[in-house]
Amino acid sequence: MTVASRQLEQASVSLADRAYAALQDKLIMLDIPPMAPIDDVAVAESLGVGRTPVREALKRLEVDRLVISYPRRGTFATAVDITDLAYISEIRVQLEPLAARRAAENSNEKIRAELADLADKLQHNDIRSLGRNELMHWDLRVHRAIYRAAGNPHLEDTLVRYNNLATRIFCLFLDRITHFDRHIGEHIGLLRAIAKGESTEAERIARDHVTGFEAAIRAIV
Structure with a gap:
């Protein structure tokens, strides 16, 4: 891997971390309400990053059980279930x-x-x-x-x-x-x-x- 490609990869990871932290906070605080759809284009624009870092962040948040993705329907904040x-x-x-x-x-x-x-x-x-x-x-x-x-x-x-x-x-x-x-x-x-x-x-x-x-x-x- 060249120095340039390594730097590009590190920058992408950094942006994904930034998107992850921002989305995580909004999901935890319910600023993104339970079951609300998450528009990755709108999120990318609001954070000033590309869609790829946002998609990477959403994958991590799905592992955290803060979002859920449905084929052909999109990604949503998970419900808050008292059970x-x-x-x-x-x-x-x-x-x-x-x-x-x-x-x-x-x-x-x-x-x-x-x-x-x-x-x-x-x-x-x-x-x-x-x-x-x-x-x-x-x-x-x-x-x-x-x-x-x-x-x-x-x-x-x-x-x-x-x-x-x-x-x-x-x-x-x-x-x-x-x-x-x-x-x-x-x-x-x-x-x-x-x-x-x-x-x-x-x-x-x-x-x-x-x-x-x-x-x-x-x-x-």
């Missing part, structure tokens, strides 16, 4: 505590300091004043920081995927959830436990966080 909550929670209740424990046991001083700083920032935020998307982005930011701190890329990839699906459910019912600030506030204790290396406490909080989320959703449906 999936039990399946998602069954996986998360096992893996979230594992990630929290690993992060508490294995993360270095730099990562611990970053998690403690994230806890400080979250504590000083007026959670009730945050908009819907800002609130959800905080939730995603905390979870993804913990997954990274666990130091297992396969565990991280799996948890990101299922947390994305859980976040779509969260977004769907956010306006009806009471004490959502308490749910977000639980992150502070979790981050501090990890930063202090308290693996058993971090594991417990992570497990309670997942089961509490499922219970909160089930209470309103």
Whole structure:
């Protein structure tokens, strides 16, 4: 492969990553509503990229169960089905505590300091004043920081995927959830436990966080 062709390939991958990140965010936040059609031409134009990177991004998003493609019909955002909550929670209740424990046991001083700083920032935020998307982005930011701190890329990839699906459910019912600030506030204790290396406490909080989320959703449906 020539230098020019290698650079072209890298540029294409970069554009596909950009399209993937942009579409993923819109799908998670329900800015692209469940079952809405996705026009790859319109997406390409809005992002200023070609159709090929968008198609590559859509293939990845289909693996993530965020979009679904039908022959001769096109690509659509997947439905948000409340019956999936039990399946998602069954996986998360096992893996979230594992990630929290690993992060508490294995993360270095730099990562611990970053998690403690994230806890400080979250504590000083007026959670009730945050908009819907800002609130959800905080939730995603905390979870993804913990997954990274666990130091297992396969565990991280799996948890990101299922947390994305859980976040779509969260977004769907956010306006009806009471004490959502308490749910977000639980992150502070979790981050501090990890930063202090308290693996058993971090594991417990992570497990309670997942089961509490499922219970909160089930209470309103």
